[in-house]
Amino acid sequence: MFRPESRRFAAIKVECWSSSVMLTSMMSGAFIMIEGGGSLGRTAQVHRLTMRLRSQGIDVVEMPEIGAADDNAAIVNLLERSPLGQWSPEAEALLMFAAHNDLLEKVVRPALAGGRWIIGTGFADASRARQSARSEAEAAWVQIVEDAVVGPDRPNLTFILEGASTSSADKGSSHALLNGMGTISQRTRRTLLDIARGDPERCRLVDPSDGDDAVAETIWNAVKVVLGERGHCLADGEFGARPIEDGSGPQGMDATVR
Template identity: 35%
Template sequence: MAGLFITFEGGEGGGKSTHVGRLVQTLERRGIAAIATREPGGTPTAEAIRDVILSGAVAPLGAAAEALMFSAARIDHLDKKIRPALAQGKVVVCDRFADSTRAYQGALGNLDPKFIRELERVTVGDTRPDLTIILDVPAATGLARASARRASAPVDRFEAENESFHAALRQCFLDIAAAEPERCVVIDATQPPDAVEASIWSKVSQRLAAAGLLDKTPVAPKPVRKSSKRKEARRS
């Protein structure tokens, strides 16, 4: 049986990596094989490309060059990690995917939509998310969270953009959700983390049940949440 491909999207500071981790823990407690991954990244080659992109070294070359770099990382990620896991019947939970390229480089980079669609066709093919969770926060809130998370670490290529950029980015993700309501779910990420987690599980469990992946056996006790200052994985 093929697995299920779930992606998390949204602007800065929405809590994507936090909730990717929480969801995978919940799946594992229910006896469902799952892996967490991220974009750009997920494989050694893709992680190396990530470092180059987030350093800002590619930015002077323009949005098209950035989109191509993201796509190169995505090809390796899909071939070496995502597709093999799905073929094994696992649930793959990914922090960012092709929607981020649509939003960051496509809409905000003013690239021709035909270019983005063709790039996605070649790169992604039929391996498209079964469910996309968009964690929505106002730009100012997300940037404040990202700043607190980052502490003294350097600002990456995208966090360095101004608030108007991030407000436009938020709208890009909401537009994607509106265009594909059968795939995308928007969740208010200004809620407390446990409330966000519950909202996510409500949507995910429906898809798991429809795919025949939701185990009816008793669930292991939920671990007590401990406060953590772990950084959220950034950017795809």
């Protein structure tokens, strides 16, 4: 026999389920990086993505690049204010990743533990690309240092703006890519692309020549998969995109990897 109370009870159950999903998504943070050359608009894309996520009620921390935060500026200054070649490649890698470790300990891990999202640029992939481009021996050393510092705390998703903002030779200090200082070498560019292709579940190559708006949409469509995996309901009432297991790309997405 139907009772009016049963419909009310069902509505309460749906409401509780929805609240539970939202609570779970709010307590599940994500770590997203946007990398690439210094003049490809990565900082602007970081800000656009941050604002878009905040418009969906996501608590976002826009992570500073290493050297921009007071706590690790002294570490980076040792490199920036030193003549090229003063530090051995091994020492440079240790200094770079000491700065990354500072950000991980003071910004990234506490934010993720609190269910917040981290959006930024100039993280470990940039450091590894710059340092590893010199030689295979140095690449192996940098990989050891990165694994020790970053460990399991790699970004959930990394976008690499892959364009023509390159030069035939490195300019300035060996950590220029980290702080967006102009051009990057062809070897560094190739190393960054190798990182992306070697980790297709995490990395997406994006062509910035399509224009800022198109790049922002490409990034957003991929981020919606992460939102969907966390059960987050978008402001328009639609759940975040679900990955499609059709083999068309990483996590079922048609990645723009060439």
